[in-house]
Amino acid sequence: MHRVKVRVVEDALDANNTIAAANRADFDREGVTVLNLMSAPGAGKTTLLERALPGLGVRPGVLEGDVAGSLDADRLADKHIPVTQLNTDQGFGGECHLDANMVRSALPSLPLSDIDLLIIENVGNLVCPAEFRVGEDARVMVSSVTEGEDKPLKYPLMFRACELVIVNKIDLLEHLDFDMEKFDYHLDGVHPGVPRMLVSARTGEGIHEVRDWLVALTSRAGAPA
């Protein structure tokens, strides 16, 4: 009798990671770089995209994750950015994050062949989105200074799970008690040396740095291995 010994790897048991890998393969086939963008509600992800994406040089697309509504998708469509809405409110109160399967369900409605950089705007939440890979190349989180400098200590996994922290709403700093040194100290405590950029998506301050980063990510990830 022919026997094949299959080694069951822990990751293979995790349906989410399996589906994330399938998404990844589809993105690779189309040469699309994918970014998972996460933050608390109201930190300014959509405003950041409105500022950063037009005229970027690479062709952007956005997958909008929301519990309900299509407000953010409408805002981006107004800027002529290809956008697909993904609502999570099928359950009782709605899913508080995107997972690989939800993203997979949206793939057929994404014009992948016309996109170089796909931004997946996750549901506003500092806990669960960090736990679910969706097939992305990089994870970026937006932290608004209005949320206070203690957030890295209270939501350590989220701040650990990203490759870049965008500190937003710095135009409000002079009206807040926010202590940037303390924030940096707390952030280095949970994710030593993670790159961070100070921006105001509202005024445009610092946005060029984000744009440069996105373009560099796209050429790096899109380059043949």
Place this chain on the structure above:
Amino acid sequence: MHRVKVRVVEDALDANNTIAAANRADFDREGVTVLNLMSAPGAGKTTLLERALPGLGVRPGVLEGDVAGSLDADRLADKHIPVTQLNTDQGFGGECHLDANMVRSALPSLPLSDIDLLIIENVGNLVCPAEFRVGEDARVMVSSVTEGEDKPLKYPLMFRACELVIVNKIDLLEHLDFDMEKFDYHLDGVHPGVPRMLVSARTGEGIHEVRDWLVALTSRAGAPA
């Protein structure tokens, strides 16, 4: 053979509701009014409590729900408010909400006989906390004006699940594009006529109204039926 027909009610199948009812019975036995306080991360729940609880007239206590750390509990302890910390980071990334069982696990460490009003400060999150009753008398949510006026549309269950909406950080209104009329309109769309209070926990503006509401809730809920 003796047969008893048991009607299985849907709620009885829901372990969370069963445990919430047990919590409720314990709170009633001790004459404690319980408030479930919810918001997005950094909306100002703890600062609000620091402002509203000292010298309230009724004896407050706080159960602090956080993924990790005890920063908020430390701040309240500094104000001589009895506080118990409940961390949810036992799982991989931490639970994104409190449920009835987590609250129940904290009951033995709460000095219920010395408390008239127990505030349960939930994990900062606008999705899942609204789905789990914990045995509370009332649910209050804090919405910061820095989060934008679209939040009721994006997180409808949360805004529907509460008896009072506290609109915080109004001291920043003059520096924001926040449109209060739009916010009211969106809020009435998902929860028509829900009471709302405009406050600045930082400056103290409007806090007397919150204090009066808390005292009224405590006498109403604590009154013999």
